[in-house]
Amino acid sequence: MTSEVKFEPRVSVFLTCEVIDRPRSREASFTGLEACKHEEKTMESPSSLADRYVAVWNESDAERRRSKIVDLWIPRGRHYVGDRKVEGYDALEIRVRESYEKNVRDNANRFRAADDARRVHDVVIFHWEMLPASGEAVLARGLEFLFVDGSGKIVADYQFFPA
Structure with missing residues (x-):
């Protein structure tokens, strides 16, 4: 027995700073991490x-x-x-x-x-x-x-x- 599964395409994508600020180098890694920490500190x-x-x-x-x-x-x-x-x-x-x-x-x-x-x-x-x-x-x-x-x-x- 087989069944077909259909998925409704998603319109929204939720990204966190870890995804958006994905580092490209070791130096960028620190900068991206600091940006995430700053975001968390300033959020309500x-x-x-x-x-x-x-x-x-x-x-x-x-x-x-x-x-x-x-x-x-x-x-x-x-x-x-x-x-x-x-x-x-x-x-x-x-x-x-x-x-x-x-x-x-x-x-x-x-x-x-x-x-x-x-x-x-x-x-x-x-x-x-x-x-x-x-x-x-x-x-x-x-x-x-x-x-x-x-x-x-x-x-x-x-x-x-x-x-």
Whole structure:
């Protein structure tokens, strides 16, 4: 029995500084290594990124929410949850607004980042929690898996719920 496997061609390629700065000589090797160390030192901390990410989903003001989306994602940034995929600022804005209206505005909840954010090269992961606006009981918990670019902006966001 044989089966044919088809792969969808990939449009995006994620490269880290180790690939981009591949050294050609021993001297270049040191320079490339220093560039990678510099990139890691200047990139936003994973916990700060997680806090800014969660703040978007709690934001009540539409203009501030849009501004936070632009600050976090690249223009064609993607967000995946379940079978749903959204891409670009307009689609991200709709997705975040719908979640805000349902979970925060209408059901009086809030989101917070758990204290477990970490980064390896161009990937940041963390858990988030949904709680009552005036309480500490965790009602829901999810996992975010973010691909970020060299400037720390989100290229792709994979949300696993429940985590």
